[in-house]
Amino acid sequence: MNTKENKPPKPPILVSSTSTPKIPQTTDGFKIPAAPASRPLQANNQVASSSNGEPASDVQKDNNKLWAISDFDLGRPLGKGKFGSVYLAREKKSHYVVALKVLFKSQILSSDIEHQVRREVEIQCRLRHPNILRMYGYFHDERRIYLILEYAKHGALYRLLKARGRFDERTAAIYVRDLTKALMYCHQMKVIHRDLKPENLLIGHNWELKIADFGWSVHSPSSRRMTICGTLDYLSPEMLDSKPHNYAVDLWSLGVLCYELLVGLPPFEAKDQHVTYKKIRHVIIKYPDYVSDLARDLIGKLLVIRPEERLPLAKVLKHPWIMQNAPDGTKPPIFDAEQK
Ligand code: AMP
Numbered sequence: 001m002n003t004k005e006n007k008p009p010k011p012p013i014l015v016s017s018t019s020t021p022k023i024p025q026t027t028d029g030f031k032i033p034a035a036p037a038s039r040p041l042q043a044n045n046q047v048a049s050s051s052n053g054e055p056a057s058d059v060q061k062d063n064n065k066l067w068a069i070s071d072f073d074l075g076r077p078l079g080k081g082k083f084g085s086v087y088l089a090r091e092k093k094s095h096y097v098v099a100l101k102v103l104f105k106s107q108i109l110s111s112d113i114e115h116q117v118r119r120e121v122e123i124q125c126r127l128r129h130p131n132i133l134r135m136y137g138y139f140h141d142e143r144r145i146y147l148i149l150e151y152a153k154h155g156a157l158y159r160l161l162k163a164r165g166r167f168d169e170r171t172a173a174i175y176v177r178d179l180t181k182a183l184m185y186c187h188q189m190k191v192i193h194r195d196l197k198p199e200n201l202l203i204g205h206n207w208e209l210k211i212a213d214f215g216w217s218v219h220s221p222s223s224r225r226m227t228i229c230g231t232l233d234y235l236s237p238e239m240l241d242s243k244p245h246n247y248a249v250d251l252w253s254l255g256v257l258c259y260e261l262l263v264g265l266p267p268f269e270a271k272d273q274h275v276t277y278k279k280i281r282h283v284i285i286k287y288p289d290y291v292s293d294l295a296r297d298l299i300g301k302l303l304v305i306r307p308e309e310r311l312p313l314a315k316v317l318k319h320p321w322i323m324q325n326a327p328d329g330t331k332p333p334i335f336d337a338e339q340k
Helices: 057-062 106-112 114-124 155-162 169-188 221-229 246-261 273-281 292-303 313-318 322-326
Strands: 072-081 084-091 098-103 136-139 144-150 201-203 209-210
Touching: 072 098, 098 106, 098 155, 106 114, 106 144, 114 144, 136 169, 169 209, 169 246, 169 292, 169 313, 169 322, 246 292, 246 313, 292 322, 313 322
Parallel strands: none
Antiparallel strands: 072 084, 084 098, 098 144, 136 144, 201 209
16 A cells, blocks of 8 residues: 555645644543544555554553644545545644544434444554554544545545446456455454445555445444435345344445446346345346356356355455456456546
């Protein structure tokens, strides 16, 4: 991550933030996670890390000052979510470019998602993988919570997918391979994502896929889907039925995602949610002619009703569709930024 060509470029600074408040000493009743909030960025414009990817302990020790908004110059908005906005930002001392996600405490409390935000921070701060969006830390002021995130230069995968319609098999296989590796890491770290979908995947500086949004990784996504998103498309049958579930829910979502990358739409999509429900329960999938037999084979081995019969992640990496289309070392294609 720390090579010269991987470094995000420095953006033009549009807005200065010197008048924004310093973080208060009290937490005004709003619980903030116990995850590290110490300064993770170095003056040489690199993320402070040791060779194994862990934060360098001396940097942690020397830099236990908390972040505040006055440490950043704010740039353009990168996007808007339901609970706040994301801005390009540059840390003033190091000039390190990040994405700042700004959440309003009032909205978080009124929507009763304090728990999810806390989990998102706790989980994402400790994950270190090239295909998982880094969260460097967080801070807060009276009204807002700020999440300091890795900047994903090429934005959300769903935008790229919508713009291109669908991906060719090689591109889809590279994304699925990299996602599989990231999920293997998550599962080793005892984290189930539970909400994989193109909206939660970002594209980094070198067009690599990054899993973002861990806010629902320990919360019931089924209630979220129905109350907030209104879509069941990525839900596994066991979650639809509110049955106990385990890591295999991410295998199901990987199968759904693989189909959507190749076709442009998720396999169980329907206008009526009852139809989607039925299609999921009975695994009714139609493939357009252009989807290869090998891709169908992999998707079919992931979209299996019984969780324990789904193809394990290690075997996904060895599947012939992946081996042929995304052999080790192949990188995601570079798309014309204008055509995004
Ligand atoms: P969210 O609130 O996380 O749903 O983010 C809303 C939008 O902001 C996303 O769809 C992206 O387009 C953009 N965005 C969020 N996080 C980042 C990031 N780390 N880097 C670049 N763009 C981002």
